[in-house]
Amino acid sequence: MSGNGTNAAQNGVKRKLKEILVSGLRLHDVAPESIADDQAIFVDGLGLDSIDALELVVLIEEHFGIAIPDEEIGRAAFASINALAEFVCAEQARSS
Amino acid sequence: MRADAAGRVVVTGLGTVNPLGTSTPAFGSALRAGTCAISPLTLFDTTGFRSVIGAQVQDIESVPLPAHVSTALRRRLSRADVFALGAAMEALADSGLDSTAPTERLGVALGGTTGGMLRTERCLQDRTNDGRRYRANALVGAPVSASADVVAQTLGIAGPRLTVSTACSSSAMSLGIALDWIRLGQCDAVLAGGSESLCATVFAGFNALHALSREPCRPFDRQRSGLSLGEGAAIMVLEDATHALARGARIHAELLDYGASADAHHLTAPHPEALGAVLAMRRALAHANLAPSDIDYVNAHGTGTPLNDASEITALHEVFDAAGGALAVSSTKSAVGHTLGAAGAIEALVTVLAVRDGFIPATVTLDEPEDPTLDFVPRTSRTASLRCALSNSYGFGGNNTSLVIGRAAESTH
Amino acid sequence: MPRNPRTDTTRVVVTGLGVVSPLGPLPDFWRRLTTGEHGIGPSDDLKTRRGTPATVARVTSWEPKEHVHVPALRRMDRLSRMIVSATRAALTDARLALTTAAADSAGMVVGTAYGNVVETDQFIRRLQARGPGLANALTFPNTVLNAPAGYAAIDRGLRGPNVTVAHGEASGELALATAYDLIRSERADVMLAGAGDELAPLVFDIYDDLGLLSPNDGQHAWSSPFDRYRNGIVLGEGAAMLVLERAEHAAARGVEPYAELRGHTAQRVAATPHDWPATAAADPGDTARQLEHLGWRPGVTDDLVISCANSTKRLDAFETANLTRLLGAAASSATVTSLRGAIGDFGGAGAMSAAAAVLALRTGDLPRLGSLREPDPTCDLRLATLTRAPPAHGFERVLVSATPRGGGCRTLLFQRA
Numbered sequence: 001m002s003g004n005g006t007n008a009a010q011n012g013v014k015r016k017l018k019e020i021l022v023s024g025l026r027l028h029d030v031a032p033e034s035i036a037d038d039q040a041i042f043v044d045g046l047g048l049d050s051i052d053a054l055e056l057v058v059l060i061e062e063h064f065g066i067a068i069p070d071e072e073i074g075r076a077a078f079a080s081i082n083a084l085a086e087f088v089c090a091e092q093a094r095s096s
Numbered sequence: 097m098r099a100d101a102a103g104r105v106v107v108t109g110l111g112t113v114n115p116l117g118t119s120t121p122a123f124g125s126a127l128r129a130g131t132c133a134i135s136p137l138t139l140f141d142t143t144g145f146r147s148v149i150g151a152q153v154q155d156i157e158s159v160p161l162p163a164h165v166s167t168a169l170r171r172r173l174s175r176a177d178v179f180a181l182g183a184a185m186e187a188l189a190d191s192g193l194d195s196t197a198p199t200e201r202l203g204v205a206l207g208g209t210t211g212g213m214l215r216t217e218r219c220l221q222d223r224t225n226d227g228r229r230y231r232a233n234a235l236v237g238a239p240v241s242a243s244a245d246v247v248a249q250t251l252g253i254a255g256p257r258l259t260v261s262t263a264c265s266s267s268a269m270s271l272g273i274a275l276d277w278i279r280l281g282q283c284d285a286v287l288a289g290g291s292e293s294l295c296a297t298v299f300a301g302f303n304a305l306h307a308l309s310r311e312p313c314r315p316f317d318r319q320r321s322g323l324s325l326g327e328g329a330a331i332m333v334l335e336d337a338t339h340a341l342a343r344g345a346r347i348h349a350e351l352l353d354y355g356a357s358a359d360a361h362h363l364t365a366p367h368p369e370a371l372g373a374v375l376a377m378r379r380a381l382a383h384a385n386l387a388p389s390d391i392d393y394v395n396a397h398g399t400g401t402p403l404n405d406a407s408e409i410t411a412l413h414e415v416f417d418a419a420g421g422a423l424a425v426s427s428t429k430s431a432v433g434h435t436l437g438a439a440g441a442i443e444a445l446v447t448v449l450a451v452r453d454g455f456i457p458a459t460v461t462l463d464e465p466e467d468p469t470l471d472f473v474p475r476t477s478r479t480a481s482l483r484c485a486l487s488n489s490y491g492f493g494g495n496n497t498s499l500v501i502g503r504a505a506e507s508t509h
Numbered sequence: 510m511p512r513n514p515r516t517d518t519t520r521v522v523v524t525g526l527g528v529v530s531p532l533g534p535l536p537d538f539w540r541r542l543t544t545g546e547h548g549i550g551p552s553d554d555l556k557t558r559r560g561t562p563a564t565v566a567r568v569t570s571w572e573p574k575e576h577v578h579v580p581a582l583r584r585m586d587r588l589s590r591m592i593v594s595a596t597r598a599a600l601t602d603a604r605l606a607l608t609t610a611a612a613d614s615a616g617m618v619v620g621t622a623y624g625n626v627v628e629t630d631q632f633i634r635r636l637q638a639r640g641p642g643l644a645n646a647l648t649f650p651n652t653v654l655n656a657p658a659g660y661a662a663i664d665r666g667l668r669g670p671n672v673t674v675a676h677g678e679a680s681g682e683l684a685l686a687t688a689y690d691l692i693r694s695e696r697a698d699v700m701l702a703g704a705g706d707e708l709a710p711l712v713f714d715i716y717d718d719l720g721l722l723s724p725n726d727g728q729h730a731w732s733s734p735f736d737r738y739r740n741g742i743v744l745g746e747g748a749a750m751l752v753l754e755r756a757e758h759a760a761a762r763g764v765e766p767y768a769e770l771r772g773h774t775a776q777r778v779a780a781t782p783h784d785w786p787a788t789a790a791a792d793p794g795d796t797a798r799q800l801e802h803l804g805w806r807p808g809v810t811d812d813l814v815i816s817c818a819n820s821t822k823r824l825d826a827f828e829t830a831n832l833t834r835l836l837g838a839a840a841s842s843a844t845v846t847s848l849r850g851a852i853g854d855f856g857g858a859g860a861m862s863a864a865a866a867v868l869a870l871r872t873g874d875l876p877r878l879g880s881l882r883e884p885d886p887t888c889d890l891r892l893a894t895l896t897r898a899p900p901a902h903g904f905e906r907v908l909v910s911a912t913p914r915g916g917g918c919r920t921l922l923f924q925r926a
Binding site for chain 3: 144145146200203209216217220221223224230231232233235236237239240241242244245246248249253254255256257258259260261262263269273276277279280282296297300301302303304305306356357358359360361362363364371372375379383491492493494495
């Protein structure tokens with residue numbers, strides 16, 4: 001599994017993702033820290049829908065420089081904060 | 097026309113400026129020929145967009161405007177204003193209404209969404225490019241209500257005026273409200289319809305929603321992948337039937353009634369059971385005192401997005417299955433794209449031509465229907481004698497409107 | 510077979526009000542109008558071209574979270590929140606808890622001049638600065654003018670006709686007129702009707718560049734319709750929604766209406782599309798004829814006129830001439846007022862005038878011109894000064910008049926139910 005350095009990097013990414021979700025998707029009443037890492041983001045979790053998903057794709061590109069090429073990959077990555085953080089870190093590792 | 101013309105509303109004038117023609121006869125020919133006007137856009141820079149196509153009016157300079165409109169005034173008008181004024185002029189001339197006669201009894205009811213946005217976004221580009229002070233007063237003509245003012249003041253129309261802005265159903269709703277005005281005795285006739293101009297802002301919005309198709313849109317096709325935007329205007333003269341008969345006007349068709357509803361579901365996605373669309377059609381039929389079996393043709397909303405077309409198919413089955421008869425359905429958006437605030441009126445005008453001339457325009461880009469149990473008139477238009485037709489428009493925010501258009505009955509004199 | 514609306518005797522009444530305004534919500538809105546207070550002050554964020562704080566009338570005493578279901582709130586732009594809040598308040602005030610069946614035939618007409626300018630502006634800024642790939646999917650649906658009406662319909666489950674109309678400074682009056690027509694055309698039993706507009710930097714810049722605003726040189730600008738020293742507009746914002754209802758429908762549920770909306774008029778006055786008419790064009794002949802058809806002749810009853818006078822030289826002069834001619838001999842007995850000194854000027858303000866009209870009919874009091882220093886000597890109208898008393902038995906009728914740029918004039922006639 002990942003070493004400590006990568007864990008720290010992933011935790012940083014998770015924190016940023018939660019902040020992006022709250023500010024970018026207008027979840028003004030949700031404190032970023034209150035979002036659990038394994039919580040489902042879409043449908044039941046935070047009540048987000050397909051337009052939020054589109055917006056999230058743009059936010060990921062803007063903040064991390066990573067493009068999400070198609071819906072299949074997007075759907076898997078958006079399952080939870082954990083999944084999204086893993087995806088982002090993996091993409092960052094690939095491009096560096 | 098039956099002897100009792102009381103309360104009936106007929107269409108006595110037609111005018112249009114759209115990507116398939118800058119006059120009604122040109123438009124009608126193009127519809128019969130099955131032409132598609134969707135092609136790469138030149139109105140603004142399409143770099144970086146997922147799609148680069150749309151249906152653009154090619155030759156706006158050639159749109160005839162009233163002689164007293166100076167070059168200077170023409171330059172100040174927005175693109176949408178020019179479309180509206182051109183269409184209004186054609187419709188008024190076609191109707192034979194004497195515009196020198198007192199005109200408090202003639203109103204204007206238009207629909208639109210973006211108004212002068214094309215000019216606005218260019219003006220705001222100054223602000224973006226180098227942050228220099230931009231001239232905000234250039235935006236005074238930007239509101240969507242400007243076109244109704246321009247048409248009324250330029251053509252000297254003194255009756256009530258109105259602009260409806262309900263996204264994609266705007267100019268279907270303006271036609272419906274105009275019908276109500278006439279029935280309530282507020283007007284003898286109304287210049288009713290809508291106008292819309294393409295602009296980068298709206299193109300970018302649909303682009304961000306991943307709603308644009310890379311190829312010309314394919315309504316009701318299994319392979320459909322989104323909509324194509326268009327622009328233009330259509331205006332009809334709606335007139336009280338008694339008034340029209342008294343002056344010997346030529347009657348194109350009858351606007352029998354309309355139905356309107358809201359989904360009350362979601363701002364962009366249609367109701368999963370198409371509740372609003374079904375309500376609008378049923379209300380239209382009930383108000384027109386018709387049964388589903390009286391309808392021979394439906395001019396659909398048919399944008400070509402996966403969600404809309406599926407929802408619309410559900411609605412059509414819900415309303416028409418029990419009727420059992422032969423029903424044709426086609427989408428004009430396959431030919432002129434989605435003209436947003438003008439779509440209701442442009443497509444109602446198509447429906448008037450269909451009913452008047454006895455032809456059904458095709459869904460010109462259709463090869464493989466999503467639902468083979470419905471007749472979507474693929475590729476080729478056909479001759480058909482139509483008694484009554486529906487024209488449907490469904491807007492963002494969930495306003496659904498169905499117009500009932502019927503063949504003008506034989507004159508009794 | 511639907512009855513012929515032309516011979517129909519359907520009456521339309523007002524049974525509920527909801528207001529989000531620079532004077533606060535009801536009852537503050539009404540109380541402060543009658544005592545001549547205003548909601549004008551320096552802005553926290555808007556600036557004039559010269560960099561000084563703008564003077565505006567901002568909505569006050571309104572916390573969206575108290576009015577709107579919080580999870581639904583997050584997607585709504587600010588104007589939509591105002592309209593949704595006002596809609597909820599109006600339905601509550603009307604004691605109209607709609608069952609699903611009833612909600613099917615309850616609709617909306619919302620008027621607005623500019624719609625959601627703030628988010629449209631943001632969308633364009635970002636698009637132009639960052640390119641199409643980074644444009645906001647979330648913001649775009651809110652840029653349609655009918656987003657507020659859409660959100661309100663979703664919030665309350667209203668499935669009747671849902672219309673948004675735009676007519677500049679007459680947007681509110683047009684919305685009320687359209688809702689009235691829809692009820693009389695048997696398209697709904699209940700229609701929420703009203704209007705709203707939001708203060709936005711872009712709109713402020715337009716008015717500023719056109720030279721329409723009251724100057725702000727080191728002291729606060731002020732708005733005083735019909736004033737001898739008036740010097741321009743103070744922009745405002747807000748939303749007001751009224752519940753219009755078929756009279757029999759209201760009676761059947763035992764609700765006492767505020768007033769009856771007797772009807773409306775429309776008249777074209779000569780004006781260029783982007784300006785108010787000149788005084789010389791004042792000739793309310795058509796309006797007078799249409800009002801007479803609605804059973805109103807000035808001076809026969811105790812009347813109040815709520816004008817759209819907005820503290821500009823041009824419009825107030827036109828209104829003065831137009832109303833003087835319309836009222837004729839009754840110009841010395843009818844009372845004339847305007848809300849624009851209290852709430853500022855904005856497209857949807859006419860809905861607030863309509864709300865004030867029915868409150869005047871119910872309470873017997875009137876909105877007063879609290880900022881009036883000295884009436885314009887050319888104005889012969891009986892103005893609603895701070896000391897003006899209402900008629901002993903209150904008003905019988907209230908006329909709301911709108912003269913928008915472009916000259917498509919509108920009035921609404923309210924009378925005691």
